[in-house]
Amino acid sequence: MIKVEHLTKNYGNLTAVDDISFEVRDGEILGFLGPNGAGKSTTLRIMTSYLTPTAGNIYINDMNVLDDSLNIRKVIGYLPENNPLYPEMTVYDFLRFTAAVRGIEGNAFTIRLKEVSELCGLKGVIQKKISELSKGYRQRTGLAQAIFHNPEILILDEPTTGLDPNQIVEIRNLIKQLGKEKTVVISSHILQEIQATADRMIIINQGKIAADGTIDEIMGSFMGLTRLHLEVENADDVSPLSKLHPDLKIVETLSNGPVRKIVLEYPNKLDLRKDVFKCAVARKWEILEMTRHRTSLEDMFRILTVKEGGEA
Ligand SMILES: Nc1ncnc2c1ncn2[C@@H]1O[C@H](COP(=O)(O)OP(=O)(O)OP(=O)(O)O)[C@@H](O)[C@H]1O
Ligand SMILES: [Mg+2]
Structure with missing residues (x-):
């Protein structure tokens, strides 16, 4: 010992x-x-x-x-x-x-x-x-x-x-x-x-x-975050997404004609993909893409060991 x-x-x-x-x-x-x-x-x-x-x-x-x-x-x-x-x-x-x-x-x-x-x-x-x-x-x-x-x-x-x-x-x-x-x-x-x-x-x-x-x-x-990247068509009003969970944030929306790119962020311990899917279906949005990026062990190590001034 x-x-x-x-x-x-x-x-x-x-x-x-x-x-x-x-x-x-x-x-x-x-x-x-x-x-x-x-x-x-x-x-x-x-x-x-x-x-x-x-x-x-x-x-x-x-x-x-x-x-x-x-x-x-x-x-x-x-x-x-x-x-x-x-x-x-x-x-x-x-x-x-x-x-x-x-x-x-x-x-x-x-x-x-x-x-x-x-x-x-x-x-x-x-x-x-x-x-x-x-x-x-x-x-x-x-x-x-x-x-x-x-x-x-x-x-x-x-x-x-x-x-x-x-x-x-x-x-x-x-x-x-x-x-x-x-x-x-x-x-x-x-x-x-x-x-x-x-x-x-x-x-x-x-x-x-x-x-x-x-x-x-x-x-x-470690308070890791998930970022869910969406590409949806015909989603004029994305505010229903923000009501899915109190810990969910819409961090980005970008329109390109009828296609909208949306980035959602929520804690790693949640998995809101199904809720997002159901929300889209209920409003007749068409999901073209949904990808999840989670904080990895590498990210965690980098964040924990970043020196003051930003260099790892
Ligand atoms: N004999 C020494 N005299 C003065 N400074 C030292 C001495 N040995 C280590 N240091 C300094 O102490 C700090 C810690 O060094 P140490 O060798 O313990 O780090 P380490 O985690 O083993 O790093 P590495 O991954 O590079 O081996 C460094 O800033 C290093 O420059
Ligand atoms: Mg050493």
Whole structure:
């Protein structure tokens, strides 16, 4: 269980993380989603006790990251942003080196190497130099390093950045596989990435939490709007439409001869297409076209993470 309590991190005058609190339950895959510079890596670095917070606390299984950093590193596997590796080493030497740092040597190393290389699909490249690996295999090597000591928590900072679409699918599947047994926190600035792997997501923007919940919960709490675009003939007076529901607004009407273009807007939780249809039939309007545009998850992410000044 991870508990983040009122965490703040300043770099000089810049507040990178601004008083955020959340929990990660055991066995959960939590997606940490936010645009560039939102404060994702900073939060993850504090969680893994590589950085100290300016204020607030993080507890990993009730151990405070400030007091217990050695014990915390034992229960956490961490794949940092940009996956730093030693290109001159072979995969084998790299894993032997990082395992030795964690005190896994000799027979214990050999046994675990077999398990990990199988799990991460590294068997065919174990004697290859890291500089000669494709990015996907480098990422597998980074993951192998992160899980070698069989930690219960995995923290992965943008694990699929720079991979091609096939490699992305492979690494996502591997993360989901690992997530069956472990608590995973995965960061990304790409919504689809989090959607594909996580049970729950936290959207972070400018150091603050903009949303926290399952995708359905976040969409539900988000006041999304539907726009219904109509093209009708012989509708001289459109005012009956505005009486269909108190939350319905006519946002645009435009006439072109007998054809009228009408745009209606109402909350996503309503579906007024049938009412609009019946209203048109009752008044002998002829509907030429009716299309519905709903606020999508992408729109929601964009709206939640728009910076002041309008740039996302
Ligand atoms: N060591 C540092 N010194 C000064 N400022 C920093 C440092 N590390 C990060 N920052 C700043 O803190 C803010 C948050 O950075 P952070 O790396 O946590 O964001 P991020 O969400 O991981 O972004 P990205 O998606 O680009 O990786 C940014 O404005 C960044 O420029
Ligand atoms: Mg980052």
